[in-house]
Amino acid sequence: MKVAFIGTGNMGGALLRAACRSVGAASVVACDWSREKAEALAREVGCQVAPDALTAAQMADYIFMGVKPHLVRGVIAQLVPALEGKVLVSMAAGVATADLSAAAQGRCPVVRIMPNTPCAIGKGMVAVCAGPGAEEEHLAAAERILSGAGLVRRVEEGHMDAFSAISGCGPAFAYQFIEALADGGVLAGLPREEAQTYAAQMLLGSAAMVLETGKHPGALKDAVCSPGGSTIAGVAALERGGFRAAAINAVEAAWEKNASLGK
Numbered sequence: 001m002k003v004a005f006i007g008t009g010n011m012g013g014a015l016l017r018a019a020c021r022s023v024g025a026a027s028v029v030a031c032d033w034s035r036e037k038a039e040a041l042a043r044e045v046g047c048q049v050a051p052d053a054l055t056a057a058q059m060a061d062y063i064f065m066g067v068k069p070h071l072v073r074g075v076i077a078q079l080v081p082a083l084e085g086k087v088l089v090s091m092a093a094g095v096a097t098a099d100l101s102a103a104a105q106g107r108c109p110v111v112r113i114m115p116n117t118p119c120a121i122g123k124g125m126v127a128v129c130a131g132p133g134a135e136e137e138h139l140a141a142a143e144r145i146l147s148g149a150g151l152v153r154r155v156e157e158g159h160m161d162a163f164s165a166i167s168g169c170g171p172a173f174a175y176q177f178i179e180a181l182a183d184g185g186v187l188a189g190l191p192r193e194e195a196q197t198y199a200a201q202m203l204l205g206s207a208a209m210v211l212e213t214g215k216h217p218g219a220l221k222d223a224v225c226s227p228g229g230s231t232i233a234g235v236a237a238l239e240r241g242g243f244r245a246a247a248i249n250a251v252e253a254a255w256e257k258n259a260s261l262g263k
């Protein structure tokens with residue numbers, strides 16, 4: 001099975017790295033508008049490079065679209081002569097499978113996914129949803145290609161924009177939190193790099209506790225807060241700063257924006 005990535009920027013490049021781990025670099029083709037970008041990636045991972053999108057599509061069985069949402073339909077339209085017998089996989093935020101399929105003139109099954117940048121190191125989260133023509137075998141093959149990316153879940157299309165807000169956009173929110181915690185550490189006299197490591201490892205461990213214990217985050221939070229102690233002082237400060245409202249608002253804003261990106 002050959003897999004092509006058309007658009008190997010931040011997200012397409014991250015998923016291409018993951019696919020090289022899952023199916024082997026010899027089965028992977030990179031294609032980008034800026035050829036140097038695809039060639040640099042190919043030198044790093046050992047995959048092939050296609051000179052243009054149509055050639056990439058002709059070379060592959062599974063065609064992953066990594067271009068921006070406002071471009072994806074136009075690029076798919078250029079691939080129509082090569083789509084018979086292939087499967088199209090789009091990572092474009094907010095673009096519905098019906099629109100992707102229409103751009104492909106119904107020539108092939110369509111799968112929509114939503115990855116995140118931690119997929120580059122195998123610690124990502126990916127949603128997969130079936131579009132027109134996609135059968136179980138196509139979804140299973142897409143999941144096999146994505147298995148080197150991290151946790152893969154099937155999500156119904158009506159939930160894709162909300163999923164994207166938490167998981168696709170969320171890494172940026174998490175990095176903001178890590179950066180802010182490190183700023184606090186620097187304020188308290190820690191070297192920047194040390195403070196950043198402490199913050200990132202703390203977040204990694206806390207996330208693993210949620211996933212591995214299955215406990216409610218509120219209960220895990222309570223277990224850190226000693227009565228009259230330092231943690232509850234910090235928790236109260238976060239509440240005074242509107243921390244939880246800010247997080248909810250961030251997801252809501254990203255959800256609404258995702259829905260509009262595909263229009």
Ligand SMILES: NC(=O)C1=CN([C@@H]2O[C@H](COP(=O)(O)OP(=O)(O)OC[C@H]3O[C@@H](n4cnc5c(N)ncnc54)[C@H](OP(=O)(O)O)[C@@H]3O)[C@@H](O)[C@H]2O)C=CC1
Nearest residue numbers: 007009010011012032033034066067068069091092093168
């Ligand atoms: N970034 C993220 O965290 C996530 C992004 N996504 C989705 O991934 C997609 C890509 O986003 P992102 O990686 O951030 O964007 P980038 O701009 O980093 O990457 C897009 C790449 O596609 C290239 N490109 C544009 N047109 C073509 C074409 N016709 N043929 C080949 N290559 C082309 C661009 O080249 P050039 O720069 O020269 O124009 C660029 O290198 C979007 O649809 C986005 O919604 C989904 C989840 C998370």
Ligand SMILES: O=C(O)[C@@H]1CCC=N1
Nearest residue numbers: 093164168169170261
């Ligand atoms: O910011 C964006 O539009 C994309 C969608 C999900 C993550 N990044």
